[in-house]
Amino acid sequence: xxxxxxxxxxxxxxxxxxxxxxxxxxxxxxxxxxxxxxxxxxxxxxxxxxxxxxxxxxxxxxxxxxxxxxxxxxxxxxxxxxxxxxxxxxxxxxxxxxxxxxxxxxxxxxxxxxxxxxxxxxxxxxxxxxxxxxxxxxxxxxxxxxxxxxxxxxxxxxxxxxxxxxxxxxxxxxxxxxxxxxxxxxxxxxxxxxxxxxxxxxxxxxxxxxxxxxxxxxxxxxxxxxxxxxxxxxxxxxxxxxxxxxxxxxxxxxxxxxxxxxxxxxxxxxxxxxxxxxxxxxxxxxxxxxxxxxxxxxxxxxxxxxxxxxxxxxxxxxxxxxxxxxxxxxxxxxxxxxxxxxxxxxxxxxxxxxxxxxxxxxxxxxxxxxxxxxxxxxxxxxxxxxxxxxxxxxxxxxxxxxxxxxxxxxxxxxxxxxxxxxxxxxxxxxxxxxxxxxxxxxxxxxxxxxxxxxxxxxxxxxxxxxxxxxxxxxxxxxxxxxxxxxxxxxxxxxxxxxxxxxxxxxxxxxxxxxxxxxxxxxxxxxxxxxxxxxxxxxxxxxxxxxxxxxxxxxxxxxxxxxxxxxxxxxxxxxxxxxxxxxxxxxxxxxxxxxxxxxxxxxxxxxxxxxxxxxxxxxxxxxxxxxxxxxxxxxx
Numbered sequence: 001x002x003x004x005x006x007x008x009x010x011x012x013x014x015x016x017x018x019x020x021x022x023x024x025x026x027x028x029x030x031x032x033x034x035x036x037x038x039x040x041x042x043x044x045x046x047x048x049x050x051x052x053x054x055x056x057x058x059x060x061x062x063x064x065x066x067x068x069x070x071x072x073x074x075x076x077x078x079x080x081x082x083x084x085x086x087x088x089x090x091x092x093x094x095x096x097x098x099x100x101x102x103x104x105x106x107x108x109x110x111x112x113x114x115x116x117x118x119x120x121x122x123x124x125x126x127x128x129x130x131x132x133x134x135x136x137x138x139x140x141x142x143x144x145x146x147x148x149x150x151x152x153x154x155x156x157x158x159x160x161x162x163x164x165x166x167x168x169x170x171x172x173x174x175x176x177x178x179x180x181x182x183x184x185x186x187x188x189x190x191x192x193x194x195x196x197x198x199x200x201x202x203x204x205x206x207x208x209x210x211x212x213x214x215x216x217x218x219x220x221x222x223x224x225x226x227x228x229x230x231x232x233x234x235x236x237x238x239x240x241x242x243x244x245x246x247x248x249x250x251x252x253x254x255x256x257x258x259x260x261x262x263x264x265x266x267x268x269x270x271x272x273x274x275x276x277x278x279x280x281x282x283x284x285x286x287x288x289x290x291x292x293x294x295x296x297x298x299x300x301x302x303x304x305x306x307x308x309x310x311x312x313x314x315x316x317x318x319x320x321x322x323x324x325x326x327x328x329x330x331x332x333x334x335x336x337x338x339x340x341x342x343x344x345x346x347x348x349x350x351x352x353x354x355x356x357x358x359x360x361x362x363x364x365x366x367x368x369x370x371x372x373x374x375x376x377x378x379x380x381x382x383x384x385x386x387x388x389x390x391x392x393x394x395x396x397x398x399x400x401x402x403x404x405x406x407x408x409x410x411x412x413x414x415x416x417x418x419x420x421x422x423x424x425x426x427x428x429x430x431x432x433x434x435x436x437x438x439x440x441x442x443x444x445x446x447x448x449x450x451x452x453x454x455x456x457x458x459x460x461x462x463x464x465x466x467x468x469x470x471x472x473x474x475x476x477x478x479x480x481x482x483x484x485x486x487x488x489x490x491x492x493x494x495x496x497x498x499x500x501x502x503x504x505x506x507x508x509x510x511x512x513x514x515x516x517x518x519x520x521x522x523x524x525x526x527x528x529x530x531x532x533x534x535x536x537x538x539x540x541x542x543x544x545x546x547x548x549x550x551x552x553x554x555x556x557x558x559x560x561x562x563x564x565x566x567x568x569x570x571x572x573x574x575x576x577x578x579x580x581x582x583x584x585x586x587x588x589x590x591x592x593x594x595x596x597x598x599x600x601x602x603x604x605x606x607x608x609x610x611x612x613x614x615x616x617x618x619x620x621x622x623x624x625x626x627x628x629x630x631x632x633x634x635x
Contacts, residue, residue, distance in 0.1 A: 034205035036168030036198045037066035040132070043175035045075045047210055049103050051466050053079045053090040057107025059147060060134025062199030064105075079466060079495060082487040084111050086459035088118020088131060089485075093463030095127050096446045097422060099254070101182050102127070102463060107134040109147030112193075113154065117453060120158040122189040124450025125275060126252060128182040129189035130175075131159075137197040138166070152193050160188030165195070168203040176208040177215060185220025186339040187252055220338060224353040224360035229367055232310075232334045232351045237373065239308035241383040242268045243328075245291070248275030248449070249313020249337055249357045256280060256442050258361035259312065265368065267380045268310070269387055271299040273320055274435055276313070277445040288387060292320040293586045294432040297394035300584070300592040302387055303328050311335045313357040316346035317450070326591035336360050394598050396436055397583070404577040405553055407504045411437050414474065414502060417560050421472035422446065422464050426457035426481030429510035429582045434476045455484025461499040462491060472564065473498070479505040480529050482536075489543040492569040500563050501571045503536060506578045514581045518596070519588075536573040550574045 034042075040063060044052070056064045070076045081087045084106040091102030106115050112133040122129045136145040152162050161181045163174050171194075178190040236242060244263055250256065256279050263270050263286050270280045271291040282289055291299035303309065309328040313336065314320070321327035324346060335342075335349035336357055343352045353360050399406045407430060415438045423438055425431040425447040438445070446464060448456040461475040482503050492499060504510075507530040516524050540547030546566055550559045550573065563570045583597025601621075612621050612635060621635055 029207055031204035031206045033202050035062070035066065036165070036171050036194070036201050036203065037062045039168060039171035039203065039205045040175065040194070040199075041066050041070045041076065042205075042207065043172050044103065045070070046207055047175065047179045048100065049076060051077050051079060051094065052103045052105055053081055053087040053094075053463065054105025055081055055084050055087060055107070055111060056105075057109075057111045057134060057147070059108035059136055059196045060105060060111070060132075060194070060199075061107075062196060063132070063134065063194065066199075067105075078105075079462070079491065081459065081462075082490045083485065084114035085118050085455065086462070086485050086488045086491070088115045088129070089121065089453070089456050089459035090463035090466070091129050091131075092118060092122045092125075092127050092456075093424060093446055093460030094467045095122075095129055095463075096460075097443055097464040097467045099252070099443065100128070100467075101179050102129045104129070104131050105133075106131070107147070108136055108151070108196075109149050111147075112151040113149055115151075116155060116158065117451075119155055119189045119191070121448050121451045121453045121456060123158045123160070125448065126187045126248060127189065128187040130178050130182055130192065131189060132192045132194065134199075135164070135193045135195045138195045139197075141195065151191065155191050158189070159191045160186075162191045162193070164193045165198050168198050168201040169205075171198075171203075172206065172208040173213070176210065176213045179210065180213045180215070181218065184218070186249075186342075220356075221340070221354050222338075222356045222359050224336065224355035224363055226363070226367070228351055228353045229360065229364050232336075232353060233364060233368060233371070233373065235308055235332055235334060235351060236266055236268070236310070237376075239332075240379060241306045241331075242266065242308040242310060242380065243302050243306040243331075244268050244270040244280075245273075245303065245309055245311045245314050246270060246276040246279045247273045247312065247314025250276055250279040251313075251442060253313065253338070253356050253358040254442070255312070255358035255361055258358055258365060260284070261365055262361060265365075265375060267375075267377045267384065269302060269384060271295070271302060273314055273317065274447060274449040277435060277447075278440045278442045279313075282439045286384075288391070290435055291592065292317075293322070294436065294582055294584065295320075295586075295592075296391075296396060296436070297584050297595055297598055298387055298390035300586065300595060301390050301394075304591065304593040305386075306331045309333045311337070311347075311349070312361070313337060315342045321346070322586045322590055322592045322594075326593075393601055394584075397599055398437075399580070400553070401577060405551070405556065405574065407433050407506070407574075407576045407580055408437060409553070410502065410504060410550075410556065410574045410576060411476065413556050413560050414476070415439065417557075418472050418474060418564055420444070421474045422461075422468060424457045424461040424464060424473070424475045426475075426477040426484075427452045427454050428478045428481060428512075429506075429514065429580075430476050430478045430481075430504035432511075432582045433504070454481040457481060458485055458488050458492075458499065458501060461501070462488065462497050465497050465499050469498075473500070475499055475501040477501055477503050478510055479503055479507065479533060480509040483529075483534075486539070489540065489545060489569075489571070493543045493545055497569060498567075499569050500566075501569075502563075503571065503573050505536075505573050505575050506580065507533065508578060511582070513579075514585075517579075517581070518585075536571055540571045546570045548572045 087104040095102035537547035
């Protein structure tokens with residue numbers, strides 16, 4: 001057995017890191033002569049797996065043969081995808097919606113390599129996943145056998161942990177460890193590579209149950225240091241312009257209630273990352289919504305002007321920070337995260353707190369109660385009033401055109417009619433508009449944030465719908481992204497997976513076109529998708545699915561309603577204005593306060609106001625402006 005073990009995100013290599021898996025505790029069940037394939041499927045069942053997303057092939061056939069028996073017993077259901085990448089994304093969506101480990105299967109060689117994008121997607125967003133691949137028989141490893149690839153080596157940078165199963169007797173221990181590692185600490189994907197002959201090999205099988213694993217050296221910190229937490233509370237007490245900056249770690253740990261309590265106790269405004277959407281109710285008065293490259297102006301101004309930034313399960317990603325040395329540059333920083341490698345990686349905190357986000361916030365709230373710290377809502381009142389002025393001055397705009405639908409009004413209408421749905425997205429302008437205008441609950445916003453994987457939306461939605469079959473699941477895609485994995489319409493058709501997909505169709509790779517317009521002098525190189533675009537309605541009909549097209553505003557509400565009420569999967573092709581851009585936008589290398597596309601500030605006809613000219617672009621501003629809305633320069 002070969003093992004690569006990483007402590008959170010550290011990378012090891014098989015010839016450098018070897019780990020002896022301890023013998024499992026004895027169970028009440030006696031050993032039975034079973035095959036490696038049986039040991040795998042039985043172990044998955046014992047770890048709560050009810051669905052597997054996969055695609056068979058030669059090297060994994062012993063496992064699929066045993067899977068056939070498991071399905072006949074009603075133990076596990078297999079969902080046959082049309083491409084292995086979709087299997088990884090579906091398992092990823094399943095995991096994000098439930099907080100459980102998602103599982104996918106692929107065969108050796110090209111089947112395994114087709115999982116790599118899905119594994120990288122899960123790794124970047126810290127999603128618990130177990131990917132099981134077939135491998136050529138043990139004697140053939142290293143001989144360049146048919147469909148042999150070193151998937152262990154290929155995936156080292158994009159998994160949390162890897163295994164090659166050398167003996168069937170190790171199977172139960174490995175599966176138990178894989179699930180433990182995938183979920184513990186900072187979640188992430190784990191790979192188990194199984195040679196074909198190991199699937200056939202018989203062994204004395206003794207089950208290893210969840211919780212019966214002991215991995216020396218793998219002890220993620222759960223509780224925060226009390227001294228650090230007390231220092232954090234002291235900083236919060238002194239802050240006049242605090243801001244909670246909440247990331248995906250808050251979703252993973254289920255910390256939304258604790259964040260709300262802390263925010264309300266000290267009256268702290270809350271902004272979230274793309275991964276953190278849903279961790280705080282965006283209809284709450286303290287919410288300033290998403291920050292970053294396409295975040296709200298008021299969130300970006302708030303992070304630029306705050307005097308204390310409380311980072312909760314966030315990693316100071318470049319799409320959030322903009323120019324890093326100008327990100328919250330006048331603020332002290334508290335950073336709470338379970339992964340010690342993230343604390344101080346991009347921004348050195350004044351108070352580092354390593355531990356599970358929810359546990360640390362619970363400790364902090366308990367400490368506040370013990371110290372009998374009084375509420376002082378007057379302290380942040382001027383700060384909240386300033387944020388409210390920014391909110392009123394620079395709102396998100398929903399444009400309407402005489403003869404064309406805007407993408408924003410389509411997404412807003414979807415949000416109105418399905419406010420409690422699970423939403424998946426692909427990547428691009430439609431993703432950012434969805435992030436701006438949808439108000440999702442925890443675990444109901446599912447989007448490839450770190451890797452930005454086009455083709456993620458539909459297969460992820462399949463996984464979500466399998467996990468929550470009674471809920472509305474809606475994929476918001478783009479015409480370019482949808483074509484990346486549109487073969488999964490076959491999976492939707494085969495299983496009747498009730499996913500509703502809206503294609504925000506502008507005939508372009510929308511975000512690429514926007515960047516080419518803005519930063520490359522309108523040289524639109526290889527970004528137009530109109531030539532060769534299929535008729536999506538006819539394509540759906542070819543798969544036996546319902547396809548719809550939307551062109552006119554007058555039909556918007558009824559089309560969304562018809563889509564949502566249809567019993568079965570639907571694809572709605574919403575044909576929108578082609579050159580609509582996504583704003584606000586922070587250009588690469590600029591600070592968050594330097595946003596493009598802000599609404600023009602209108603002054604009252606009855607109010608005489610002094611003006612000041614921006615020293616950078618010359619635009620006339622009122623003296624109440626702190627930043628120029630045209631170029632974002634601080635006045």
